Amino acid sequence: MNSTSPVDMFALTIGGITRDVPLVRLASNRRLPLVEFLGDTQLCAAAALELQKLLPENAQVLFTCETSSIPLVHDLAQISKLPYEVARKRRRPYMNDPLIQEVASMTLGVGETLWLDKNRSENLKGKQVVIVLDVVASGGTIQALERLILRSGGKVCARVAAFSQGKPKLELKVAQELPIFDGVG
Amino acid sequence: MNSTSPVDMFALTIGGITRDVPLVRLASNRRLPLVEFLGDTQLCAAAALELQKLLPENAQVLFTCETSSIPLVHDLAQISKLPYEVARKRRRPYMNDPLIQEVASMTLGVGETLWLDKNRSENLKGKQVVIVLDVVASGGTIQALERLILRSGGKVCARVAAFSQGKPKLELKVAQELPIFDGVG
Structure with a gap:
């Protein structure tokens, strides 16, 4: 790290x-390279190809939450020919009897709520569901998505992420592990 | 409309x-067919091909806001080889000196705020920017995105949408116009 630089940079590589x-600094005072698939079709396509290699053969549905993982799961769905569902972070006006799931995210430092509309949760029912995320740090988001799958009557088939910070405690297939940076700039 | 049906349905066609x-019912008491590109890669790809036909030749950047338009702009960026930027609806912890823009959306019935990080707004500066949305009803979101482009130093090159309800007052290229349904089920 060059402490005279205003922002420390990291060379992020995938595919x-x-x-x-x-x-960028997390609430935990650790720092994490800023992964941005939104607006970067080339990086996103490369990561989706890497994630495709991690999908179990019995996978039936991909599942994520908004927002930053959406382009990634969208590309992965296209190349794997699997459907996908997205849990929302705000209740939408058209939702009918949605599943509501609290998530404690260390990345954001605040609790969040995930919303999954009833007709969407029915697409997970009885299915082998793969959780797909762009970055996993604390694992709080994965646990909330997992609860939504189980409450929908689906099965958690696998958890895959483009990047993780360190080695998460939960069982997770990761395309690229990132180093842990302490909070000192 | 079949008034004995619990939910009135509409056959939505594009590409x-x-x-x-x-x-679904809007705050304005009108009703709008529920357009969902999230999770529907086939519909999204078809709509992106239709939108590509509406892009001006001098377009340099695509611009939208989260969430529902993201898969559409992502697909359109891939096939048109144009970059894209996404205004966020919540401040992200890593944002630095973001542009903040209020939007009054009749679709949601409440005011919203768009956030565009400084380094993202710089990608619009001096560029011919095309606003891309999944559905345009009142036009409030378009006006807010337009303000963000101008405040970033960019030029509004065109406004394109997959669907519009009725004929919007502002200049807009639409792949598919939807009928207006009154609020009576």
Whole structure:
């Protein structure tokens, strides 16, 4: 780290594509390279190809939550020919009898709520569901998605992520592990 | 309309793909077919091909806001080889000196706020920017996105939408116009 630089940068690589990204501070006072698939179709396509290799053969549905993982799961759905569902972070006006799930995310430092509309949760029922995320740090989001799958009557088939910070405690297939940076700039 | 049916349905068609979707009630007491590109890669790809035909030749960047338009702009960016940016509806912890723009959305019935991080707004500066949305009803979101483009130093090159309800007052290229349904079920 160059302590005279205003922002410390990190060379993020996945599927042979590299981006120089800033390190951003988490609520936990650790720092994490800023992964941005939104607006980066090349990085997203490369990561989706890597995630495809991690999908179990019996996978039937992909599942994520908004927002930053959406382009990734969308690309992965296209190349794997699997359907996908997205839990929302706000109640939408058209939702009817949605499942509501609290999530404690260390990345954001505040609790969040996930909403899954009834007709969406029915698409998970009885299915082998794969949780797909762009970055996993504390694992809180995965646990909330897992609860939504179980409450929908689905089965958690696998958990896959493009990046993880360190080695998460839960069982997770990761395309690229990121180093842990302490909070000192 | 069949008034004995619990939910009135509408056959939504774009790019040769049709989906039977429910009519959902807006705050304005009008009803709108529920357009869902999230989780529907086939409908999204078909709509992106239709939107590509509406892009001006001098377009340099695509611009939208989260969440429901993200898969659409992502697909359109892939096939048109244009970059895209996404205004967020919540401040993200890593944002630095973001542009903040109020939007009054009749679809939601409540005011919303759009956030565009400084380094993202710089990607619009001096560029011909195309606003891309899944559905346009009142036009409030378009006006807010337009303000963000101008405040970023960009130029509004065109406004395109997969669907509009009725004929919006502002200049807008639409792949598919939807009928207006009154609030009576």
